[in-house]
Amino acid sequence: MSIDKGKPIKIFVMCRNKKRELNMCINSIILRTRHPFEIIIVDNASDDIDTIRYLNSLSKQSGIQVHRNRNNLWVLGLNPALKKYLNEGDNSYVVTDGDIVLPMPRGGMCWLERLLVEMSNNPVIGKLGLSLDLGYLANKPLFSKTFEREKTYYQNLKIGDNYIAPVDTTLALYRTDYFVMNIPRFYPGHGVLAKPHYYCCRTADSLVAKHVGWRSYSETQTQRSDDVSKVICFTLMGAYLDEAFLEKVPLFYRLFFKFFRPISRALWAVLVLSLQLIWFVRNSPTRLNECQRKAK
Numbered sequence: 523m524s525i526d527k528g529k530p531i532k533i534f535v536m537c538r539n540k541k542r543e544l545n546m547c548i549n550s551i552i553l554r555t556r557h558p559f560e561i562i563i564v565d566n567a568s569d570d571i572d573t574i575r576y577l578n579s580l581s582k583q584s585g586i587q588v589h590r591n592r593n594n595l596w597v598l599g600l601n602p603a604l605k606k607y608l609n610e611g612d613n614s615y616v617v618t619d620g621d622i623v624l625p626m627p628r629g630g631m632c633w634l635e636r637l638l639v640e641m642s643n644n645p646v647i648g649k650l651g652l653s654l655d656l657g658y659l660a661n662k663p664l665f666s667k668t669f670e671r672e673k674t675y676y677q678n679l680k681i682g683d684n685y686i687a688p689v690d691t692t693l694a695l696y697r698t699d700y701f702v703m704n705i706p707r708f709y710p711g712h713g714v715l716a717k718p719h720y721y722c723c724r725t726a727d728s729l730v731a732k733h734v735g736w737r738s739y740s741e742t743q744t745q746r747s748d749d750v751s752k753v754i755c756f757t758l759m760g761a762y763l764d765e766a767f768l769e770k771v772p773l774f775y776r777l778f779f780k781f782f783r784p785i786s787r788a789l790w791a792v793l794v795l796s797l798q799l800i801w802f803v804r805n806s807p808t809r810l811n812e813c814q815r816k817a818k
Contacts, residue, residue, distance in 0.1 A: 530558040531634060532607055536691060537563060537620035538594055539570040539748045543734050548580065550624040556632040561586045563620075564603045566594045566755075570748070594755045597691060597708040604706045608698065614641065615706065618693035621735030624652070628729075636729055637695040644682050648700040648720025651689030652731040659736065664766045668736075675724060684723035688713055690762070693731055694722075702801035710759040710790040715797060736766070753779050760787030 533551060537544045544563075551561060565588060568574055581588040589603040600617065608615060616634070624633050631639070637650050653676075659669040675687035690713070698706055701715045709715065716722060749767070753775045756763050760783055768776050 529611075530560045531614060531616060531638075531695075532560050532562055532612065533616040533618065534600060534603060534607075535561060535563045535618055535620050536566065536597075536600065537568065537573070538566040538752070539568045539573045540621065540735075540738070541570065541573040541576045543621040543738065544573065545576065546623050546734055547618070547620050548586075550622075554624045554626055554632060555634050556627060557634040557638065559585075559616075559634065560607075562603055562607050563588045564599055565590045566596065566599045567591055594751055596755050596759050596761060597710065597712065598759070600708045604708075608706060613698055614638070614695055615698065616693065616695050617691065617708075619691050619735065621733065621738070622652070622693045623732040623734055624693070625729060625731055633729060633731070634695070637725070640682060640684060640725070641695060641697070644684070644723075646719060646721050647681055647684065647723050648697045648716055649689060649694050649722040650684060651692060651694035651722070651724050652729060653685075653724045653727055654692065654733045655730045658732075664769065665736065665764075668764055668766060676727065681721060681723055683726040683728075685726070686721050687724045689722055689724060692733060702797055709793060709797075710761055711787070711794040715794060717801075750775055757783050758786055760784075760790045 535544070535547060535551075548561065548563075551559070563577065563580060563586065565577055567590075568577065577588050577590075580586050587607065589606065591599040591602070593599075604615075616637075627633075633652065637652075641647050641650050654672065656669060656672055659665040659672070662669070676685055678686050680686065696706065697720070700717065700720055701707060701712070702717055703715070713722070749771050753763065753768070753771050755761075757779045763779060768779065
C-alpha cells in the first residue's frame with residue numbers, strides 16, 4: 523500500500539451516548555493528527571440529550587459527518603456508513619470506538635502517519651491497531667483479568683516492530699481488502715474474517731493510546747440504562763464484555779448475558795464460517811495468497 527500524503531483517510535468513530543468520552547476522542551483526533559483525514563461519527567441511536575446536542579454541533583463542522591442509526595447495532599451499524607462514505611479510491615480506513623484518546627505526534631510523525639508507514643512497509647499486515655496504555659489497569663483488582671489478558675499480547679511474535687495480536691473495535695487502520703467479503707463489512711466475529719495472508723497486529727509500546735472507557739467502568743452507576751442497553755446489544759451480537767463492566771449492571775442482566783451470549787455467538791459463527799467457506803471455494807487453490815500472487 524503506497525501512501526498518498528494528500529489523500530484524506532476516513533476515520534469512522536462508533537459511539538452511543540457518553541458525550542464526555544466522545545469529546546475527548548474527537549478532540550484528540552483533531553489536535554493530534556497531521557495526515558489529512560475526515561471524521562465520520564457512527565452514532566448507534568444515542569438517547570442522551572447532551573450527546574445528541576454535541577453530535578448536532580459536530581455535524582456543522584467542516585470535515586465531520588454524523589451518520590445516525592435508528593437502533594443500537596454495535597459493529598453492524600458501521601456497514602451502512604462504510605458503504606456510504608468509502609470510495610473506490612480508498613485503500614485504507616480507520617475504525618475506532620468513541621472512548622479512545624490518541625497519542626501526541628512523536629519523532630516528526632503523528633499516530634496515523636506511523637500506522638500508514640508500518641502498513642506500507644509490511645504488506646502482510648492487513649489491520650494495525652494502536653496498543654493501549656495499561657498503566658490505569660495495573661494494581662486494580664477490578665481489572666485484573668483484563669490486565670493479564672492484555673499483557674499476554676505483548677509476548678507474541680512480531681512483524682517489524684508490531685505484535686501479532688487481536689484488536690477489537692479499539693482504534694485500528696484497515697486495508698479495504700482485509701476481509702474475505704472483498705468489501706469493508708463488519709459482523710460479530712469479524713476478527714476471523716481476514717483473508718488468510720493478512721495479519722492483525724498491535725503497535726509497539728512506543729505508540730499507545732488511552733482507553734478512557736476503562737475509567738468509566740469503575741465510576742458510579744450514573745448511566746445504568748445505557749449500560750443495560752449495551753448488555754442487551756452485546757448479548758444479541760455474541761460480543762465480549764469486560765468483567766469490570768458487567769459488575770456495574772444488575773444481576774438479572776449479568777445472567778442474561780452469560781446464558782444467551784453463547785447461543786448468539788454460535789449463530790453468528792455459522793454466518794462467519796459460511797463467509798469463509800464461500801471465499802475459500804471461490805479462490806482455491808491458486809488465489810488463496812493474494813500477496814504471493816501479486817509478487818509474481
